[in-house]
Amino acid sequence: MALREAFDSALPAPDWLSVPAAGVHVALFDLHDWWPWLADAYTMLDAAEVRRVQSRRVVSDRHQLALGYSLHRLLLGKALECDAVDVPIRRDAKGGPYLAGNAVATSLSHADHCVAVAVAASGRVGVDVELAARAPVVPEIAERVCHPADHAGMADLPGLARSEAMLALWVRKEAFLKAAGIGLQREMQTFAAPDHALLALPSGGMTRVRMLDTDPLWVAAVASAPELPVESAVLRPLTSIAVT
Structure with a gap:
């Protein structure tokens, strides 16, 4: 089975991405499921992506990046109704x-x-995912992450629950900063970001940050135009082979 066929088998429905105007679609992938198609993944990359992959020093990092880029292309190809290699991705x-x-x-x-990977019919979109296992270390950087309103909202939570809430806050703020297109130009502690919050974009307009239902091993959020509904799914090929 080729990577394209494996990807098609993982979609929740054949037309899941055929009507992008319906809103925002977020697909999540465990790369262990996709490792058998690594060779196929490299054939989908353009020259700029190949350079970015080759810049990684660790071989496993290169392979993960190549798989991520190819899955991104496959998702966008479905949304745009074109072949994955023809998707005009720029940076x-x-x-x-x-x-x-x-x-x-x-x-x-x-x-x-x-x-x-997120694709939105209109407006700007930002997505972020982290491993749930990172929660215990997030409080170490709380002062760089939390606005005073964030601290107040988590003040009564016990240790682990507070760590988990802080990790969720981290991914919401990362998603917003990506949607805003400003990266780390704005420090996280300068704004609050409760779940479903409406936040102003520097370019004008608003975005809503929302947590995503996903695998319990991950924590993920998306920021997108407030009026657009959001659908998310973990995509796993029907013939997946776990690689550890």
Whole structure:
């Protein structure tokens, strides 16, 4: 089975992405499921993606990035109804992906072997995913993450629950900063981001940050135009082979 066929087998429905105007779609991938198609993944990359992959020093990091890029292309190809290799992906000055000459917006996030890809019919979109196991270390950087309103909202939570809430806050703020297109130019502690919050974009307009239902091993959020509904799914090929 080729990677394209494996990807098709993983979709929740054949037409899951055929009507992108319906809103925002977020696909999450465990790269262990996709390792058997690594060779196929490399054949889908353009020259710029190959350079980014080859810049990684660790071989496993290169392979994970190549798989992530290929899955991103496959998802966008379905949304745009074109072949994955023809998707016109470009990158802005901060490395964020966008689609040349197209109103459809996209965002990509990597966390070790986890990848999240978002595609939105309009407006800007940002997605972020982290491993749930990172929760215990997030309080160590609380002062860099939490606005005073965030601290107040978590003040009564016990230790682990507070750590989990802080990790969820982290992914919401990362998703917002990606949607805003400003990366780390704005420090996280300068704004609050409760779940479903409406936040102003620097370019004008608003975005809503929302947590995603996903695998319990991950924590993920998306920021997108408030009026657009959000659908998310973990995509696993029917013939997946777990690689550890």
